[in-house]
Amino acid sequence: MIEPASSTAAPAVELSPRTPAWRHAFQLSLPVGFGLLPLGIALGVLVVQQGLNPWWAVAFTSLIYAGSLEFLAVGMVAAMTPLPYVALTALLVNFRHVFYALSFPLEKIRNPFARFYSMFALTDEAYAMSVTADPKALTGRVIVYSQVYLHGYWIGGAILGATAGQWIPDSIVGLDFALTALFVVLSIEAIRAQNGFAVPVAAVTCALVARLAAPDHMLPIAMGAFVLFLIGRFVYDSRKAKIDA
Numbered sequence: 001m002i003e004p005a006s007s008t009a010a011p012a013v014e015l016s017p018r019t020p021a022w023r024h025a026f027q028l029s030l031p032v033g034f035g036l037l038p039l040g041i042a043l044g045v046l047v048v049q050q051g052l053n054p055w056w057a058v059a060f061t062s063l064i065y066a067g068s069l070e071f072l073a074v075g076m077v078a079a080m081t082p083l084p085y086v087a088l089t090a091l092l093v094n095f096r097h098v099f100y101a102l103s104f105p106l107e108k109i110r111n112p113f114a115r116f117y118s119m120f121a122l123t124d125e126a127y128a129m130s131v132t133a134d135p136k137a138l139t140g141r142v143i144v145y146s147q148v149y150l151h152g153y154w155i156g157g158a159i160l161g162a163t164a165g166q167w168i169p170d171s172i173v174g175l176d177f178a179l180t181a182l183f184v185v186l187s188i189e190a191i192r193a194q195n196g197f198a199v200p201v202a203a204v205t206c207a208l209v210a211r212l213a214a215p216d217h218m219l220p221i222a223m224g225a226f227v228l229f230l231i232g233r234f235v236y237d238s239r240k241a242k243i244d245a
Contacts, residue, residue, distance in 0.1 A: 021139060021142045024142045024145070024146075025141075025145030026146075028129050028146045029146045029149035029150050029153070030149075032125045032128075035125075036150060037156065037160075038157065039067075040159075040160070041161035043060065043158050044158040044163070045165040046165075047060065047074055047161075047165070048165030048166055048168075050074050050077075052077065054162035054163065056162075057161065058158065061155040062155060065120070065123070065154065067123060068093060069090055069093045072219075092220065092224060101119075105138065106119065108140040109143060109144060114144045118144055118147055123150065126143075199233075202226065206222045206226045207222045
C-alpha cells in the first residue's frame with residue numbers, strides 16, 4: 001500500500017477478550033481506514049483521468065493492492081511500459097515487505113487460505129497495527145479480519161473515486177498534479193521523521209543523476225541506486241556500532 005512514508009500507524013487499542021474478533025479488527029482498522037479511503041478515492045480519480053476504464057480501479061486495488069505501486073502502475077499501464085520495467089519497479093518499491101515478514105505474527109493464523117491472504121494483504125498499515133496492538137489479544141482472526149477491512153476501505157475508496165472521476169470535466173486543471181503533490185507531502189513527513197538529511201539528500205541525488213544519465217530509464221536506475229545506498233549505509237552503521245561497542 002501507500003508507501004513507506006505514507007504508512008499510517010494505528011494507535012494502540014485496548015482489546016477485551018469478550019469482544020468478537022471482527023469487532024476487535026474493526027476497532028483497530030477504523031482509524032487507518034480514515035486515511036486509506038481518501039487515498040483510494042485519489043487512485044480511482046487518477047485511473048479515470050488517465051483514460052483507463054473505471055474497472056481498472058477495481059482490478060488495481062483487488063489484485064495488486066500495493067499502495068504507492070498502484071499509483072505508479074496506473075501511469076505504467078497507460079504508457080504501455082514493458083513488463084520487465086514494471087516487474088523491477090514492483091520489486092524495488094515493495095522490497096521493504098521482506099523485512100516486515102520477519103516480525104509479522106503470521107504464525108497465529110492457522111487456516112492455510114487465511115494465511116495466504118494475510119501474506120498477500122501485508123501492507124504498511126497492516127504491519128503497523130500488528131506491532132501496536134496488544135499481542136495477547138491479537139489473535140489470528142483479528143489479524144485477518146483487520147486486513148480484510150483495510151482492503152475493503154482501499155477498494156471502496158477506489159470505486160468512489162473512479163465513479164466520481166467520470167463526472168469531473170476534462171477542463172479542470174491540476175488533477176494530473178495531484179499524485180505529485182501527494183508524494184511531496186508524504187516526502188516532507190518522511191524527512192521530518194528522519195534524523196538528519198543524509199537519506200533525503202541521497203534520494204534527490206540518485207534521482208538527479210538518473211535523470212541526467214538515462215531519462216528514459218530514470219525510475220529503475222534511481223531506485224536501484226537508492227537501495228544500494230541504503231544497504232551501504234546499513235553496513236557502515238553496523239560496523240561502526242560494533243567498533244564503538
